[in-house]
Amino acid sequence: MKNNKSPRRSGGAFKSKPSASRHQAGPARNHSTPPRQFPVTEETELLLFLLAKLSGQGRNSIKSLLSHGQVSVDDRVEKLYNHPLKPGQIVSISKERATSSSSFVGLRILHEDNDVIVIYKDAGLLSIATAEDAELTAYRQLTAHVRLKHAQNRIFVLHRLDRDTSGVMMFAKSEQVQQKMQNDWKNTVKERTYVALVEGLVKKSQGTITSWLKENSAMKMYSSPHPEDGLHAVTHYKVLKATRTYSLLTVELETGRKNQIRVHMQDLGHPIVGDKKYGSKTKPINRLGLHARVLSFVHPTTGETMRFETPIPKAFLSQFREEEQ
Structure with a gap:
């Protein structure tokens, strides 16, 4: 069995402090049209709740509401489909999309340089979506993040965490780095x-x-x-x-x-x-x-x-x- 006691790097170890909560204050909205509000009466998950309340809308349409920041739980934007709901909470649905978002949902960057991005992923956030799934993912959020500097920037998958597994994972910022690391993983x-x-x-x-x-x-x-x-x-x-x-x-x-x-x-x-x-x-x-x-x-x-x-x-x-x- 390998030795788990890796030496800490000189000048200070990287010991991350993940965000205390996956809930983050939402971006400013245009409230010209009041949001629709639904009280929660029993324990459930957010997507299931929305499917029941918005019976005329399909699953993909409701996922789009989530990904565009149009759903709030107790006045906090919530984009994770399986966010747990408890009796007494209020779910709000806005007709307007969030105007801007500088924060990540369900992840936090622990380290970034020219070659790699290391993140803390919350349980419930998908690492990478399947081809037919338009859901918010760590991959999509980080792609948008690197493209703020240059429209052609991309990130590359090195490994995955299951949706319901939390913790540390990383992505490469070029195909060359991806291949180098994966070939000698x-x-x-x-x-x-x-x-x-x-x-x-x-x-x-x-x-x-x-x-x-x-x-x-x-x-x-x-x-x-x-x-x-x-x-x-x-x-x-x-x-x-x-x-x-x-x-x-x-x-x-x-x-x-x-x-x-x-x-x-x-x-x-x-x-x-x-x-x-x-x-x-x-x-x-x-x-x-x-x-x-x-x-x-x-x-x-x-x-x-x-x-x-x-x-x-x-x-x-x-x-x-x-x-x-």
């Missing part, structure tokens, strides 16, 4: 550490899970029972906290396969909370219990080792405080 990336909130008491304090991952016709990953039948995947874990109900693990990827941690936690018999697709039966924090906590890599131009670390989400830790009381 194993040596370029020094550390990718996650924290996972899983169901049940994990009795073994640490361990390694190895399997061969494949994807079925329903696009669900699974561990093949046959050696060398699929993509080799290796995951290391260590227990940080545990009760009879939940365990908090630090998880290090030796390989980076699609849904690797989620499949391996299911294989371990302790699926990630909120992960119904891979066997979870509970949703105590109203999101997937997976967070990309640390990313360390060798800079493609300077050769310097850069390390970004974020705190464990408070919602993960709160499950243990509740049990201790």
Whole structure:
């Protein structure tokens, strides 16, 4: 197992402080036409709520309202489709699009230079959209950001985080940097550490899970029972906290396969909370219990080792405080 204690760079480590809340004050609006308002009477998610209230509009039309900043929850613009709603809140829908927006939705830039952009992504924000999906994504927001300097600027995908996984991820700012980093990914990336909130008491304090991952016709990953039948995947874990109900693990990827941690936690018999697709039966924090906590890599131009670390989400830790009381 690799050593997780990467040396901090001279002159100060990159230890990020993600934004305290994904809610950000919305841009100024033209209020010549009063917005339509709908009270929330039961717990649900924003897109589901809008589909019910705006029964004459299609899903894509409602997603367009969200992406253009026309939907507010308690007077704050909200663009994330799965933003949780609680009774007593007011959802407002404006006919006018937001006039301008200098802030990001669901992400924060931790570091940017001529070659890479490192971000903190909130749970609920899609990293990259599919071809047929016009949803707001990290990729689209960062593309708009780099084009403020030059209309031809682009960003390039280096890796992904699942929609409901929060944490650190990065993009390249040129195709050359993308290819250089991806072609030597194993040596370029020094550390990718996650924290996972899983169901049940994990009795073994640490361990390694190895399997061969494949994807079925329903696009669900699974561990093949046959050696060398699929993509080799290796995951290391260590227990940080545990009760009879939940365990908090630090998880290090030796390989980076699609849904690797989620499949391996299911294989371990302790699926990630909120992960119904891979066997979870509970949703105590109203999101997937997976967070990309640390990313360390060798800079493609300077050769310097850069390390970004974020705190464990408070919602993960709160499950243990509740049990201790």
